[in-house]
Amino acid sequence: MYPFKPGSFAPRNGWYVAAFREEIGEKLLSRWILNQPVVLYRKADGTAVAVEGRCPHRHFPLGESKRVGDAIQCGYHGITFGADGKCTFIPSQKVVPGVYSIRAYPLVERGLWAWIWPGDPDKADESLLPTEEEIGFSRSADFHAKPFYYHHVNGRYQLLNDNLLDLTHLGYLHGGSIGTADDAATPEERDQNARRLSSRRIMKNTPPPPVTRERFGIDCPVDRISGMDFFYPGFHAGIGDSRVSEGYPQAGRQLTSSRVWHAVTPATKTTTNYFFAMGSPDKEGVEFMVEYLKPVLAEDIFATEQIEKIITTVDDVPPELMLRSDTTAVLGRRMLQAMMDAEAAKPGELT
């Protein structure tokens, strides 16, 4: 489906953020992931687990069910499944058929996030996860990291990936807050490897974005670094650094030094789980941004939902007219399409 090949929805063999770690507790948490209902909770021993959210008996949502110890008792007929997905109890019969089970998903906690592997569990490989170092997450006392928002967005996930893979939008969609015209006008440096696709823009002697102007009360040019690392299939680690440019009072003074993390996880075919978090050595800055960024994220969600509406309403939506600035997004799409093609291929078949 758009913008992928017909029939291609999302790669399954990959780590996606299922939830912020702090969202997972004793209570069952329901979440749609890659068009499947999933339940997340924390076992008595503290381990976070993710299991299928649809009882195989009558399709009742297990996330709307009852927790009994570390197991889930279906809210409809009481069929009970352990955290490993195996059925442990059927109220109406003594024998539990071997076939009775739900999927238990590989789930790993790292950084602020719980990462799920929706595909073939045999292929779940933790070394494919972005490391905390790679994404600029630190456990040091001098670093402050915080989950900001979880949003359920009424648009397909790739629209959010596209958004994050092309930061030329900062000066326009977010021109009143975090971006300037130079976010688009500055050439992008790009780097891709098997784990991630990186983009950097180095801006020297550039006007500060409104947020920097406001927060630090400055009105002189700054030197900025803006970048984003896309870890396939759905995690974007961003960098935002700025300091006062040479030749101005307080030249070289560090203003912002922040990491922003966007996790984009398909919910249904046309809706998306969107997790936004931030980290910085500047604790006050982090607290300031929680409120400040709310309307900024709302702009991204607005764009996504409006575009979703347009592409589902007009007939035969024409292909986008691509620009040079779309190169990163195109590379990102190609990578996801290649992952999907590989999953769809029969053994021995070339993709």
Added chain:
Amino acid sequence: MYPFKPGSFAPRNGWYVAAFREEIGEKLLSRWILNQPVVLYRKADGTAVAVEGRCPHRHFPLGESKRVGDAIQCGYHGITFGADGKCTFIPSQKVVPGVYSIRAYPLVERGLWAWIWPGDPDKADESLLPTEEEIGFSRSADFHAKPFYYHHVNGRYQLLNDNLLDLTHLGYLHGGSIGTADDAATPEERDQNARRLSSRRIMKNTPPPPVTRERFGIDCPVDRISGMDFFYPGFHAGIGDSRVSEGYPQAGRQLTSSRVWHAVTPATKTTTNYFFAMGSPDKEGVEFMVEYLKPVLAEDIFATEQIEKIITTVDDVPPELMLRSDTTAVLGRRMLQAMMDAEAAKPGELT
């Protein structure tokens, strides 16, 4: 459509509840039945009638139209149809073409209900209706029967039939009110004939359900009978009997003695008319249950609507993993599928 064969929606040749009798009066009542709009009203002589709810001229809803004597005058262009469906007046011309008519459905009042036959009127046979005796409805002064609720449920009708054909859900979906674990743990006695499919559970020395405990202030074991008779294609007559078990104070005292009636009538492809009523010699009990059962029915509706959402969202919803307790529901589905197959068959064709 799920859970039936592709293209199979609902049997048409059968009696369905269209309304509680008390709902039908002078005012036109609009109701979708088997994916068709229908209008119900009572003629001046008191006879209840059901006619097609779509004007054949421009598809305007006749239920949103005007009653003129025993006829309906379409609210759009004034074309008027008698209670027999024949057009009696066209405002813009003198001649009424013979072809001008709407369907008039066979409609029979019995018990608390008005029963409609949506299929071939020539096959409408009142002897196929459940008798008042069969469903435990009595006109005796010692028996109190009352329509409780009409609900329009956002889920396909068979999900509600499945619900009623498998009472092992009582102790789980309704574990806080009308059921106990023994509703599932007790083996079921089953009986099927050409009119109905019956299920009974006899529980001796069993803990009373919360409602019995509450209402009668008892805390000792009871003997219970729980059962349901499914009259094809959409009426379920339930039995709930309990008395104090032997060996306890007031042994043998009759506690509950109730009949519950669930009528399940397809509205559209994915929505359902659900009529619930109750009767008992215990008048006070009936009055008590009107309020008491509201949240209990809400649980059934919640389950139905959640399941509908899941099966319409996930791709290729897998077949249910059946249990022994599903036998009755499976027999019920087979009967409805056989009715649909017979209706679809061409003359002489084997089904």
Added chain:
Amino acid sequence: MYPFKPGSFAPRNGWYVAAFREEIGEKLLSRWILNQPVVLYRKADGTAVAVEGRCPHRHFPLGESKRVGDAIQCGYHGITFGADGKCTFIPSQKVVPGVYSIRAYPLVERGLWAWIWPGDPDKADESLLPTEEEIGFSRSADFHAKPFYYHHVNGRYQLLNDNLLDLTHLGYLHGGSIGTADDAATPEERDQNARRLSSRRIMKNTPPPPVTRERFGIDCPVDRISGMDFFYPGFHAGIGDSRVSEGYPQAGRQLTSSRVWHAVTPATKTTTNYFFAMGSPDKEGVEFMVEYLKPVLAEDIFATEQIEKIITTVDDVPPELMLRSDTTAVLGRRMLQAMMDAEAAKPGELT
């Protein structure tokens, strides 16, 4: 699609009302027209323009974007398009590819309306527009014309055309306000040419409609003319004239003398832009009708939305049973179908 051939939605080569002229100003106005988002605004020199409302880069809605001089700067990545549709600026690159443009639609202001030509611009011919004279619009100081309402109706456009092409509904759908039984009972005079399809009903010695009775405090028969001229593909100019009949006090006194204008423009496949306006030498009458007609229009919208719901829900909605009074509507449908057939035909192909 219903009521046209499968695949036929709406003629594109024709003038449709895009907006009341007074709606178009400095601010960008978003409107769906023939299943495409469109943006309307007035340039600094006062000229009204209409351009495509979807940025070809990422499908962001240009109507939710920013005006920069006479150009629109896309609210997402800042790509800028002049009022002629040509891209003038891409923030991320110096070169603007020749292919970068959006459609600019022919737009003409005439009467109270701005008329758009959604089809082939080379075929846009202003002589196809209804003239102000033809529709009874006058710029004289003695004539008062006023846009009344814009409605976005949840039903396909042809249902509204059908409504307006068969005024036998006046005495039924609007029997409490603007119509009487004679609106249906009176034979219709019809006239069709290449520009329009006309219908007139001349009623002598006929009961006054409720509105006339109310406003003029009369209770005697009147002579009325009621008519509608349908200018293809979506404009209906109506006539409503009444005076006191001979033989009654104040015989010959002119009561109403009004022109009503309905513009019906497809928004999406199943929704419609509906513009209603009125004109008369009787200024007080026009002001009176602004409030008076609100519930009357609501009846038309109710009928349209109810019918839309019925035809999209029932399977295989049967063809309408046509009456003599449907002749005008049938001729109107045939004309639109012929326009669509001509547009779909390959050069040299007969339609």
